[in-house]
Amino acid sequence: GQSLEQPSEVTAVEGAIVQINCTYQTSGFYGLSWYQQHDGGAPTFLSYNALDGLEETGRFSSFLSRSDSYGYLLLQELQMKDSASYFCAVRIAMDTGRRALTFGSGTRLQVQP
Amino acid sequence: DGGITQSPKYLFRKEGQNVTLSCEQNLNHDAMYWYRQDPGQGLRLIYYSQIVNDFQKGDIAEGYSVSREKKESFPLTVTSAQKNPTAFYLCASNGGSRDGEQFFGPGTRLTVL
Numbered sequence: 001g002q003s004l005e006q007p008s009e010v011t012a013v014e015g016a017i018v019q020i021n022c023t024y025q026t027s028g029f030y031g032l033s034w035y036q037q038h039d040g041g042a043p044t045f046l047s048y049n050a051l052d053g054l055e056e057t058g059r060f061s062s063f064l065s066r067s068d069s070y071g072y073l074l075l076q077e078l079q080m081k082d083s084a085s086y087f088c089a090v091r092i093a094m095d096t097g098r099r100a101l102t103f104g105s106g107t108r109l110q111v112q113p
Numbered sequence: 114d115g116g117i118t119q120s121p122k123y124l125f126r127k128e129g130q131n132v133t134l135s136c137e138q139n140l141n142h143d144a145m146y147w148y149r150q151d152p153g154q155g156l157r158l159i160y161y162s163q164i165v166n167d168f169q170k171g172d173i174a175e176g177y178s179v180s181r182e183k184k185e186s187f188p189l190t191v192t193s194a195q196k197n198p199t200a201f202y203l204c205a206s207n208g209g210s211r212d213g214e215q216f217f218g219p220g221t222r223l224t225v226l
Binding site: 004030031032033041042043044045048049050087089091094098099100101102103104105106 | 146148153154155156157158161163169171172203211212213214215216217218219220
């Protein structure tokens with residue numbers, strides 16, 4: 001089976017930098033994705049890492065270390081609108097050989113003024 | 114505008130009744146997915162389909178059924194066999210251009226009374 005671990009809650013202030021970690025145990029690993037979900041809304045895609053290293057997209061960056069089964073999402077210059085839940089998800093090969101995502105339980109980020 | 118639509122947004126049913134949730138996409142994506150989300154939890158995969166007339170069980174398929182007769186449509190039926198059907202149901206699709214990126218519909222919140 002698969003397991004993903006990420007902190008349940010993180011609090012930070014506006015303008016700060018926050019890092020949300022994700023560790024995983026899985027077989028058939030292809031890559032690590034990050035999604036943002038505001039309360040009552042649908043998840044929206046933020047990033048995907050298939051290879052080791054850092055991917056930067058604006059204020060958000062994502063890192064992957066395949067050898068450590070570890071990744072993180074880095075949010076810079078935090079804004080109030082960044083208050084949301086953030087999910088890591090591993091792209092894996094299912095028993096059928098087809099690919100799917102398995103999601104972590106999510107990290108609730110609260111940005112304070 | 115391309116996207117995924119789910120209807121209805123809110124659905125109420127009596128215990129013991131089957132109910133079908135709609136999911137339509139005009140993104141020309143081959144792969145479609147159904148997830149269940151309970152309060153404060155991550156997304157759990159119910160069923161997925163990589164191509165028309167083909168679908169596979171995910172992690173929590175018991176009590177659910179799907180069909181994929183058209184590329185654009187992937188309806189989910191919640192049957193009376195599902196022990197605890199009250200949840201937020203999310204449909205997603207993936208076009209393969211970026212492996213870990215899924216596009217989500219707005220979701221259907223099902224309440225069984």
